[in-house]
Amino acid sequence: MVKLSETAIEILKARYLRPGETPQELFERVARAVSEAELLYGPASQAARWEEEFLKVMENLEFLPNSPTLMNAGTPLGQLAACFVLPVEDSIEEIFASVSLMAKIQKTGGGTGFSFSRLRPKGDTVKSTNGKASGPVSFMKVFNCATDAIKQGGKRRGANMGVLSVNHPDVKEFITCKTDGKSFQNFNISVACTDDFFQKALKGGEIELINPRDGKVWSRVKADELLDLIAESAWKTGDPGILYIDEINRHNPTPALGRIEATNPCGEVPLLPYEECNLGSINLSKIVEKGRINWEKLERLVKVAVRFLDCVIDVNRYPHPEIEKMAKGNRKIGLGVMGWAELLIELEIPYDSEEAVELAERLMGFINRKAFEASAELAKQKGSFPNIDKSVYRGKTLRNATRTSIAPTGTISMIAGTTPSIEPLFAVGYVKRVLGGRRVPFIEPLLMKKVKELSLQQLKEILESGTLQRAEGIPEKIKRIFKTAHEIAPEWHLKIQAAFQKHTDNAVSKTVNLPKSATPEDIKEIFITGYKLKLKGVTVFREGSKEGVVEFKVDQE
Ligand code: UDP
Known part of the structure; x- marks a missing residue:
C-alpha cells in the first residue's frame, strides 16, 4: 500500500484522482494501463508480471512517471506524454493549425515548445495581400491567448516554450518581449544561440540577421551587444534563457530526420517538430541505505523504469497522426531523477562541493549506462526503434x-x-499561508532529522530568513549541508548541471538561482560559462526579480 504525505494526498485529490478513486487505485490504474503494452509482444503472464513490477516501484515512491501518465493512463483521454514540439511554418494556415494542435495537447496536460524562427520578420512583404508581415512576436500572442483560454478546462495550466534563432531579424523584440513583467505569461522563452554567436561575442564580431523567407541578410548586429541585451532582460525577469543550439544538434540522435530547433517548456527535451517524449524519474532518496548508495537497487529501478517508459509509447493515445509516427519511429524516452538534494543531505555532502560534482557524474553515468543497456536488452525482445538506420545508432540494437x-x-x-x-x-523553513488566511510554520523535515531539536530563537530565525546561516548554535557542518538555492554560488549550480548533462542524452532542466544583488554582467558570465561547459541550455532566476518565469506550481494550489 502506498504511504503518502498530506500534501501529496491534497495534490492527487485536486487533479489526479478520478471520481471515487483512492491514491492506491490510481497507481493500480496506471500500472495496469501501461503494462497492457506487453500484450503486444508476449503472453498475458508477461503483462501481469510487469504490472506487478510497475505497481511496486510506484507504490514505494521509488519511480514516478510524468503527470499526464498519472492523470490519464487507463482513462478515455489516454494522452500520457508531458513534452511536445510542434512546427510553426510561415503561413497563416500553418500557424493556426499549430495553435489548434497546441490546444488539443494542453487540454491533456502536455507542454508544448515551438521554434518561431521560420516566420518572416516584422515589416516583410506578404505577397497574397500586398500587406506587411507582423513578425513572430505578434503571432506568439495568439498562442499565449489560446493557452489562457484552455487553462480553465484543462488538466493543468498550459506551458509553452518559445524559441527564436539568434540570427532572426526580430531577435531584439523577442529578447525583450517579457520585460514588462506582464506579457507572455504562458511562455518561457529562449534564444537559440550558435557557436558562431558565442565565438563572436567573446572575440568581438558581428552576426548576420537573416530573413528566413528568402535567406537574405536583413541587417548585422554586434554579437556582444546582443548578449548584453539577453543578460539584461534575464536580469529583469528571468527570461530569456539560452539554448546552445549547436551543442544540442551535436547530440541529435537522428540528424537525417532534421535539425533540432526547439525544446519542450522546461528545456529538458530538445525535439524535432511533431516529436514528443514521455518522462519518468527515479527517487534518489530511496536508494540511500544506512548512509550508502545501494547501486544494485538503482540498477533494478532503472531497468523497470526504462521498460515502463517504453511501454507508454505503445499504449499512448496520440493527439495527431504525425506525432504518433514520430513517437513510434524514434521511441524517445526521458528517464531522470528527483531527490538529489535529499540524497546529498543523507550522505552529508554539501551541494556546493567537488564531492557532490563527482558523485553527480558517477551516479548519472551509472543511470545512463544502465538505461542504455536496458534499452538494448528491450530491443532484443521487442525490436529496435524503426528509424535506427537513419540514426547515429545505425548497426546497433537499441529500443x-x-x-x-x-x-x-x-x-x-x-x-x-x-x-x-x-x-x-x-528554503529550510518558511511561514505558509493556507486557505482561510491562516499562517502555518513549516520547517524542512530533513533538517529536523539531523538536528533533532531547535530552540525557539533558532526557529524564529529560520522562519524569518528561510535559511540556517544566521541561526546561532547550529553546528557549521549542518549549516554547510543545508545551504539553500540562493546561498549556493552560481558556479556550483552550473557545475552540478554540467555533471548531470555529461551523462544525459536529452537535456537538464535547471535554474541557476542568483541573489538579488547579482548584475547583468554576472548573468552574461553565466551564459558564457554554460557555453564552455557544453550545457544544452541555461535558465537564471534572480531573487526578487519579477515573476517572469512561468510558474508551474499550480498543482499545489
Ligand atoms: N509541464 C506542463 N505544465 C506544467 C508543468 C509541466 O506542460 O504545469 C510539462 C513541461 O513540458 C515540462 C514537463 O511537463 O517540461 C515536465 O515538468 P515536471 O517534471 O515539473 O512535471 P511533473 O511530472 O512533475 O508534473
Missing part, C-alpha cells in the same frame, strides 16, 4: 533513440515527498 532527461519534477517530487529534480533546497 529508444534517447533514454535519459532531467525534468523539473515540480509535481511528482511533491507526490513522492522529496526534493525536486537535481535542485538544492529552496
Whole structure:
C-alpha cells in the first residue's frame, strides 16, 4: 500500500484522482494501463508480471512517471506524454493549425515548445495581400491567448516554450518581449544561440540577421551587444534563457530526420517538430541505505523504469497522426531523477562541493549506462526503434533513440515527498499561508532529522530568513549541508548541471538561482560559462526579480 504525505494526498485529490478513486487505485490504474503494452509482444503472464513490477516501484515512491501518465493512463483521454514540439511554418494556415494542435495537447496536460524562427520578420512583404508581415512576436500572442483560454478546462495550466534563432531579424523584440513583467505569461522563452554567436561575442564580431523567407541578410548586429541585451532582460525577469543550439544538434540522435530547433517548456527535451517524449524519474532518496548508495537497487529501478517508459509509447493515445509516427519511429524516452538534494543531505555532502560534482557524474553515468543497456536488452525482445538506420545508432540494437532527461519534477517530487529534480533546497523553513488566511510554520523535515531539536530563537530565525546561516548554535557542518538555492554560488549550480548533462542524452532542466544583488554582467558570465561547459541550455532566476518565469506550481494550489 502506498504511504503518502498530506500534501501529496491534497495534490492527487485536486487533479489526479478520478471520481471515487483512492491514491492506491490510481497507481493500480496506471500500472495496469501501461503494462497492457506487453500484450503486444508476449503472453498475458508477461503483462501481469510487469504490472506487478510497475505497481511496486510506484507504490514505494521509488519511480514516478510524468503527470499526464498519472492523470490519464487507463482513462478515455489516454494522452500520457508531458513534452511536445510542434512546427510553426510561415503561413497563416500553418500557424493556426499549430495553435489548434497546441490546444488539443494542453487540454491533456502536455507542454508544448515551438521554434518561431521560420516566420518572416516584422515589416516583410506578404505577397497574397500586398500587406506587411507582423513578425513572430505578434503571432506568439495568439498562442499565449489560446493557452489562457484552455487553462480553465484543462488538466493543468498550459506551458509553452518559445524559441527564436539568434540570427532572426526580430531577435531584439523577442529578447525583450517579457520585460514588462506582464506579457507572455504562458511562455518561457529562449534564444537559440550558435557557436558562431558565442565565438563572436567573446572575440568581438558581428552576426548576420537573416530573413528566413528568402535567406537574405536583413541587417548585422554586434554579437556582444546582443548578449548584453539577453543578460539584461534575464536580469529583469528571468527570461530569456539560452539554448546552445549547436551543442544540442551535436547530440541529435537522428540528424537525417532534421535539425533540432526547439525544446519542450522546461528545456529538458530538445525535439524535432511533431516529436514528443514521455518522462519518468527515479527517487534518489530511496536508494540511500544506512548512509550508502545501494547501486544494485538503482540498477533494478532503472531497468523497470526504462521498460515502463517504453511501454507508454505503445499504449499512448496520440493527439495527431504525425506525432504518433514520430513517437513510434524514434521511441524517445526521458528517464531522470528527483531527490538529489535529499540524497546529498543523507550522505552529508554539501551541494556546493567537488564531492557532490563527482558523485553527480558517477551516479548519472551509472543511470545512463544502465538505461542504455536496458534499452538494448528491450530491443532484443521487442525490436529496435524503426528509424535506427537513419540514426547515429545505425548497426546497433537499441529500443529508444534517447533514454535519459532531467525534468523539473515540480509535481511528482511533491507526490513522492522529496526534493525536486537535481535542485538544492529552496528554503529550510518558511511561514505558509493556507486557505482561510491562516499562517502555518513549516520547517524542512530533513533538517529536523539531523538536528533533532531547535530552540525557539533558532526557529524564529529560520522562519524569518528561510535559511540556517544566521541561526546561532547550529553546528557549521549542518549549516554547510543545508545551504539553500540562493546561498549556493552560481558556479556550483552550473557545475552540478554540467555533471548531470555529461551523462544525459536529452537535456537538464535547471535554474541557476542568483541573489538579488547579482548584475547583468554576472548573468552574461553565466551564459558564457554554460557555453564552455557544453550545457544544452541555461535558465537564471534572480531573487526578487519579477515573476517572469512561468510558474508551474499550480498543482499545489
Ligand atoms: N509541464 C506542463 N505544465 C506544467 C508543468 C509541466 O506542460 O504545469 C510539462 C513541461 O513540458 C515540462 C514537463 O511537463 O517540461 C515536465 O515538468 P515536471 O517534471 O515539473 O512535471 P511533473 O511530472 O512533475 O508534473
